[in-house]
Amino acid sequence: MDWSVIANINQDDVAQFVKFWLQGSGAILSLLIAAEILLRVLGWWEHRNTDTPRPLVPEDAPANFVLFLHSILIDGIWGNALIFASLTLGSKLTTWHIPFNVYTIPLYFLAGEFWHYMYHRMSHEVRLFWADHSIHHSQREYEFFTSWRLPPGTFLYKAVWALPMALLGFSPLAFLLMAQGIAFQTFIHTRRIGSMGWFDSWFCSPVNHSIHHACNPQYMDKNYGGMTMIFDRLFGTFILPNEEKIKFGITKDVNSNNPFVIWSFGFKQLLIDFWHAPGLVAKAIVLFGKPGETYNHVPKAKDFAADDHILAAAE
Numbered sequence: 001m002d003w004s005v006i007a008n009i010n011q012d013d014v015a016q017f018v019k020f021w022l023q024g025s026g027a028i029l030s031l032l033i034a035a036e037i038l039l040r041v042l043g044w045w046e047h048r049n050t051d052t053p054r055p056l057v058p059e060d061a062p063a064n065f066v067l068f069l070h071s072i073l074i075d076g077i078w079g080n081a082l083i084f085a086s087l088t089l090g091s092k093l094t095t096w097h098i099p100f101n102v103y104t105i106p107l108y109f110l111a112g113e114f115w116h117y118m119y120h121r122m123s124h125e126v127r128l129f130w131a132d133h134s135i136h137h138s139q140r141e142y143e144f145f146t147s148w149r150l151p152p153g154t155f156l157y158k159a160v161w162a163l164p165m166a167l168l169g170f171s172p173l174a175f176l177l178m179a180q181g182i183a184f185q186t187f188i189h190t191r192r193i194g195s196m197g198w199f200d201s202w203f204c205s206p207v208n209h210s211i212h213h214a215c216n217p218q219y220m221d222k223n224y225g226g227m228t229m230i231f232d233r234l235f236g237t238f239i240l241p242n243e244e245k246i247k248f249g250i251t252k253d254v255n256s257n258n259p260f261v262i263w264s265f266g267f268k269q270l271l272i273d274f275w276h277a278p279g280l281v282a283k284a285i286v287l288f289g290k291p292g293e294t295y296n297h298v299p300k301a302k303d304f305a306a307d308d309h310i311l312a313a314a315e
Helices: 011-046 061-093 105-125 127-137 144-148 154-167 172-178 182-188 198-202 206-212 230-235 259-276 280-288 309-314
Strands: none
Touching: 061 144, 061 154, 061 172, 061 259, 105 127, 105 154, 105 172, 105 230, 127 154, 127 259, 127 280, 144 182, 154 172, 182 206, 259 280
């Protein structure tokens, strides 16, 4: 195939696609937010004088909103700059350059999916990164506001996998554009939508992503996909729910709606185990080993002050 010819495709086609992509994502996201607000108001109104009143927002929604703002300020500004720098570095080091046009859009989409799968999986399988990503998983419910419970350090493991994607020849700006799926990610964090049939088997959906948020042993570390289940199927991490009821959250409950306790919880556990791990090798494994398979310090009551609630919760 003559890539030089394809690269000369009318760029107006690409511009129109980009415009459609951005406007479509914005419209979907707006509709989802409006629908969620309407359903919450109706639920609150219907149950306001009953024995089981429904709050307009869950107790941890304010904490999730603080975490959302915190993440946007860090990840949205500095994070994207680092990711773009990593992509730019890779593009400078390679002689391969894949043009971005109407023919290569599917390829860029699949590349973005692969990127999401790999950095997402690494955030579950490297404990240092899990200390950050577990913030998103620590909510005991699975609903709309879960999508707001964002960790601040996602850009670090995104940047790690951005470099090899650029080395393969993907254009930095086009790759970042095609790797965005914010509207889709908002749609899947809900239990209002049940099984969607064949869609659940091939695309990321509320049903299969709810499994991703489970702490049941058989459901853990599954369904990493961003918009599709293609790479989960290829790498053996795809699963659909069975008869076992899903338990949401992480294996050690945070037991707090304080956003700073939520933010620091995983890192405190990590630092405690790192400090007490015997020897440099064990300490390195604590940082880079798989969660649940590294040194686990079992504290004694005298190891922490009785009034240090954050440290006590973390241990």
